[in-house]
Amino acid sequence: MSTDSMERTLERTRRRFIRRQRTQRWLRWRAILAVAVALLLVAGAVWTVFFSSLLAVQAVDVEGTSLLSPAQVRSAAAITPGDPLARVDLARIEGRLMALAPVKDVEVTREWPDRILIVVSERVAVAAVPVGSGFKGIDADGVLFRDFAAQPKNLPLIVLPDDIGQDAMKEGADVIAALPTELQARIDHVEVESVDGISLVLDDEKVVVWGSAERSADKARVLDALLNAAPRASTYDVSAPGQPTTSD
Known part of the structure; x- marks a missing residue:
C-alpha cells in the first residue's frame, strides 16, 4: 500500500x-x-x-346532616381555605367531627381540583331520657346526643339514675331497639337501674322485669304470650325467658 x-x-x-x-x-x-x-x-x-394555590381548597361540601347544620360541620372541621388540597389532613378532620355528639360516622374525601367533601352519618334516637327540665335523645349505642324541649311522642322514655354508667345506658337502648313495634307502643317508660336491672313499665302500669338486654328477642316473644295468658297479672318476669313468672 x-x-x-x-x-x-x-x-x-x-x-x-x-x-x-x-x-x-x-x-x-x-x-x-x-x-x-x-x-x-x-x-x-x-x-x-x-x-401552590393552583390546587388549593376553595370550598367544603357537607352531605348527610339534619340535626347539625352544614355551617356547624364546617366550623368543627376547621379547614382553612387556600390550604393545598393534597396537604389537608383528612384523618384529623374526621377526628374533630367525631367529637360532635350527633355524629355516628363521617367520611372526608378530596374532590379534585379544589374541594373537600364531608359525608356525615348522624345518630338516630331510639328513646328519650329526662335530663333537667327537658329531654335528650339516646341512640342504640347508649349515646345522649340531642335535646328535646318536650318528650317526643314517637319515642319511648328511658328513666336513668344520675350516676348511671355508659354500659347500662347502652343496655337500656339495646332493649328498646330490640322490642317489636307493637310492644314499644304499649310502653310508658323503661327503668334502667344497672346493666342487668332493666324493667319495662307498660301504659296500664304493669311492670315487666326484663333483666339485661341479652336474649331480648326471646323475652319479647315470651312477654307477648304472658300478656295473653295472664292479662290480670301486675308483674311479669321474663329475665330468664326459659322460666318466666307472673304475679298479681
Whole structure:
C-alpha cells in the first residue's frame, strides 16, 4: 500500500473515531438532559400539588346532616381555605367531627381540583331520657346526643339514675331497639337501674322485669304470650325467658 493510501485510510479512521466520540458525547448529554427535564417536571408537579394555590381548597361540601347544620360541620372541621388540597389532613378532620355528639360516622374525601367533601352519618334516637327540665335523645349505642324541649311522642322514655354508667345506658337502648313495634307502643317508660336491672313499665302500669338486654328477642316473644295468658297479672318476669313468672 502506498503512502498516500495509508494516509487516506488513517484520515478516514480518524474521522470515524471523531464522529463516534461526538455521537457518544451527545448521547450522554441527551440522557443527562432527559433526566434534568424529568426532575424539573417532577419538582414542578410536587410544587403545584403540595405548595401552590393552583390546587388549593376553595370550598367544603357537607352531605348527610339534619340535626347539625352544614355551617356547624364546617366550623368543627376547621379547614382553612387556600390550604393545598393534597396537604389537608383528612384523618384529623374526621377526628374533630367525631367529637360532635350527633355524629355516628363521617367520611372526608378530596374532590379534585379544589374541594373537600364531608359525608356525615348522624345518630338516630331510639328513646328519650329526662335530663333537667327537658329531654335528650339516646341512640342504640347508649349515646345522649340531642335535646328535646318536650318528650317526643314517637319515642319511648328511658328513666336513668344520675350516676348511671355508659354500659347500662347502652343496655337500656339495646332493649328498646330490640322490642317489636307493637310492644314499644304499649310502653310508658323503661327503668334502667344497672346493666342487668332493666324493667319495662307498660301504659296500664304493669311492670315487666326484663333483666339485661341479652336474649331480648326471646323475652319479647315470651312477654307477648304472658300478656295473653295472664292479662290480670301486675308483674311479669321474663329475665330468664326459659322460666318466666307472673304475679298479681
